[in-house]
Amino acid sequence: MGKALPIMFQGTHSDAGKSVITTAFCRIFAQSGWKTAPFKSQNMSLNSYVTIDGKEIGRAQGIQAEAAGIVATTDMNPILIKPSRENESQIVVHGRPYANMKASAYRTEFFHIGLQVIEHSLKALMSQYERLVIEGAGSPAEINLNDRELVNMRVARMANAPVVLIGDIERGGVFASLVGTLQLLDEEDRKRVIGVIINKFRGDRSLLQPGLDWFEQYTGVPVLGVVPYMRDLYIDAEDSVALAQFSAKKDQEKAIDIAVIQYPRISNFTDIDPFFAEPDCSVRFVTKADEIGQPDVLILPGSKNTIEDLLYVKESGIAVEIKRLYEQTETTIIGICGGYQMLGERVRDPFCVETTIGYIEGLQLLPIDTTLEQEKTTVLSEGMLTFAGERFQVTGYEIHMGRSARCEGHVPLIQINGRTDGCKTEDERIFGTYFHDLFHNDTFRRHLLNEIRRKKGLEPLYDRPSYRTLREQAFDRLADCVKQHVQVEMIERKMMEFQRRKTNV
Numbered sequence: 001m002g003k004a005l006p007i008m009f010q011g012t013h014s015d016a017g018k019s020v021i022t023t024a025f026c027r028i029f030a031q032s033g034w035k036t037a038p039f040k041s042q043n044m045s046l047n048s049y050v051t052i053d054g055k056e057i058g059r060a061q062g063i064q065a066e067a068a069g070i071v072a073t074t075d076m077n078p079i080l081i082k083p084s085r086e087n088e089s090q091i092v093v094h095g096r097p098y099a100n101m102k103a104s105a106y107r108t109e110f111f112h113i114g115l116q117v118i119e120h121s122l123k124a125l126m127s128q129y130e131r132l133v134i135e136g137a138g139s140p141a142e143i144n145l146n147d148r149e150l151v152n153m154r155v156a157r158m159a160n161a162p163v164v165l166i167g168d169i170e171r172g173g174v175f176a177s178l179v180g181t182l183q184l185l186d187e188e189d190r191k192r193v194i195g196v197i198i199n200k201f202r203g204d205r206s207l208l209q210p211g212l213d214w215f216e217q218y219t220g221v222p223v224l225g226v227v228p229y230m231r232d233l234y235i236d237a238e239d240s241v242a243l244a245q246f247s248a249k250k251d252q253e254k255a256i257d258i259a260v261i262q263y264p265r266i267s268n269f270t271d272i273d274p275f276f277a278e279p280d281c282s283v284r285f286v287t288k289a290d291e292i293g294q295p296d297v298l299i300l301p302g303s304k305n306t307i308e309d310l311l312y313v314k315e316s317g318i319a320v321e322i323k324r325l326y327e328q329t330e331t332t333i334i335g336i337c338g339g340y341q342m343l344g345e346r347v348r349d350p351f352c353v354e355t356t357i358g359y360i361e362g363l364q365l366l367p368i369d370t371t372l373e374q375e376k377t378t379v380l381s382e383g384m385l386t387f388a389g390e391r392f393q394v395t396g397y398e399i400h401m402g403r404s405a406r407c408e409g410h411v412p413l414i415q416i417n418g419r420t421d422g423c424k425t426e427d428e429r430i431f432g433t434y435f436h437d438l439f440h441n442d443t444f445r446r447h448l449l450n451e452i453r454r455k456k457g458l459e460p461l462y463d464r465p466s467y468r469t470l471r472e473q474a475f476d477r478l479a480d481c482v483k484q485h486v487q488v489e490m491i492e493r494k495m496m497e498f499q500r501r502k503t504n505v
Contacts, residue, residue, distance in 0.1 A: 004037075004126040005495045006161035009197075010136035010152055012177040016168040017199035019060040020478065021227070022135040023235060026068040027479040028488060029131040036131040037076060038064035041118040042151040044081040044089070044137065046267035046304050047236065050397035055095020056080060056378045059270060063236050064133070067475045075121040079114055079150070081106075084265065084304050084354060093117060097376050111148045118150060122158055134161055141184035153189045160501055162194040162494045164224060169208075170200040175215055182219055194494040195224035197486060202229045225486030234277055234467070234474045236270040248291040254282035256452055259295035261318060261339070262287050263309035268302040268399070271336050274439045274467040278449060289317035296452050297332045298325060300339025302436065305354045306372070306402070310342045310362065319363055326365060326429060330455055332448075333365070333430045337400050340422065340432030344368035345407055353401050365430050366423045367407035376401050381435060383416035385444060387428060388451050392444040396435035404434075442466050 007025065011018045022038060029036040038061050049062025049072060057077040065072035080092040084100065091098045091110065094117070101110060125132055140152035140163075156163050165181060167174040178196055185193070196215075201208065205226060212223045250257045258275050262285040275281045286292050300322075303309040313319050325331040335343040344362040346369055349355060353372040362370070382395040394414065398421075406423075413422030413431050422433030439445045442464070450460035482488070 004129045004132040005492075005499050006126070006132040006134055006159040007491060007495050008134040008136060008156045008159070008161040008163045009166055010140050010156075010163055011166045011168075012139055012141075012174075012181045013168070013171075014138050016166045017197075017227070018135050018137075018166055019064070020233070020235065021164075021166055021197060021199065021482065022133050023060075023064045023067045023475070024478045024482040025133045025488075026064045027475045028483060029133065030068045030070075031479060034131040035070075035129050036068040036133065037070060037125050037129040038068065038133050038135065039075075039122065039125055040077050040135040040137070040151070041122070041155045042079040042081065042114065042137060043077050044083065046082055046265065046302075047270050048080070048082075048268055048399050050378050050380055050399060051095060052380065053095075054379045056092055056376075056399055057095060059236050059268070060135070064135075066471075068133075075124050078117045078121040082267075082304055085308070090304075094121075095378065107145075107148050111150070114150050118155065119158060122155070126159065132159065132161075134159060136163075139181060140165075140189070141181045143184055153185070153192070156189070156192055160498055161192075162491075162498045163189075163192045164491065165193050165196045165221075167196060167198050168200050169198050170202070170229065174198055175211055178215065179219060182221065193221060194491070195222040195487075197224055198226045200229045201226050222487075222490075224490060225482070227482060227485050230478065230481060232277075233478060234273065234470045235478065236273060248284050248286045248288075250284060250293070250295075251282035255280040255456065255458055256282065256297070256449060257293075257295040258283045258297045258299065259292055260285045260299045260301060261313065263303060263312050265303050265305040265309050266301055267304045268337065268436050271301060271436050271439060272299065274442075274445055277465050277467060277470055278445075279464075280453070280461060281449070286318075287316075289321045292318065292321045292325070294325070294329050295331055296456070297334065298322065300333070300335040300342055300432075302336055302399075303338030303342075306338040306341045306347055306370075307349055307355050307357050307360050309338065310347065310360055311357075313342065313363075322363060323365070331429075332452065335366070335430075335432035336438065337398075337434055337436060340366070340434060341368075341370040341400075341402055341404060343430065343432050344370055344404060344423075346370070347402070348372065366425070366432055367409045368404040368423050368432075369407055370402045370404045372402045374401075377434075381416060381421070383414040383421060383435075385414045385422075385438075387413075387424075387431070387444070388447065390447055392441065392447065394435065394438060394441045394444055396437040396440070398434045399436065400434055440467050442468075 043058035412420035424431035
């Protein structure tokens, strides 16, 4: 297929650590001087990344490209599936919406189209790079789906890539899941598995050794590494499965309480990540009205289905709590993208882009009127944000189907080359924007948090982290950890062996 040496990481289930291990190997190979790229043929995720040419791919592949020191392209994730309703998703092909499809239609009508798209992207990357780090999805042992899967062993065969299987020990039953996965693979696919990695291990490695010895003897497949659980790893999560680890309770040792509304179709919640790195911030995700309390900051994040998530906010009683916070407390309320639309006067969907509900009243806290349109906006943006008497140069990205028109009393948040974005109240207690990654702008984030500290009678903190620096350091720390605990040289030898085999494509 090309000159690149491929390796593929698959998992026994979702959230086993495939994305993190793939990111580690992108960094490791790049550190060794190899021109390296990530690849995930099909990604189901509501966390997106906008490429430099304004296309949309899975967040994980964009971050993996950053770890490899390259510019992300849509070839690295040619098919992105974004769940929008029950049993229905938006299919994004090479960064642009292709169609809204149900799962059954995707398997029957899209399979051959998807196969051609994937083959084309894989060939392009194999010809342009020296190392290709491929990520699977879910499990390769989904026997009910394998006849038309587009993301695991079929891709490994296309690239003639050896496969490393990853199991998450933190969930328990890691040996059963690894053995079961291997036994459910076809014989030829099983031969492609060169070893396994056990991920997220805590404790004494010697206590695990008898299990490792048994596994190798029973399966004949080597354990290539046991990766310890890594804390404070500032690398973006791929999907909402990761949110299960967060509590709705405030950390009483932290001065600033940040509550994030976790509605069913939450998207691009990685916007919140920089707050996790702040020493004085407690970040919690809430799903119920009685979990909200009285936070210093309440964030309404992005949504893949603004209207249905807004219905959830209303029916759950969260809407009443939001209005109470504005009327009776000093809480700062912030809406990002879909959350920004919810804060407005109303949301219209005349083309049934998200739902058959054509119209819904918003929370009526910001003077905007949103109409969902058939064309999606995906663009990298920068502008000048005005807040608390200061002006800040901010960068971010936009991914949205809606256009928000000004209503009477509109005060813009960001000036962008002759146009504006966002809206805020006169007292700046509520503001919203289409800018994702707004809080990744260190200077603005520092000012926002110190304004909150000032309101609480606390001294400002000026020695706050640079989130971009933290992420670069995290790439290196992750690579160092994997090099220490995984047999990287053996994996590279197996990659070369597979390259000498006759390709299946």
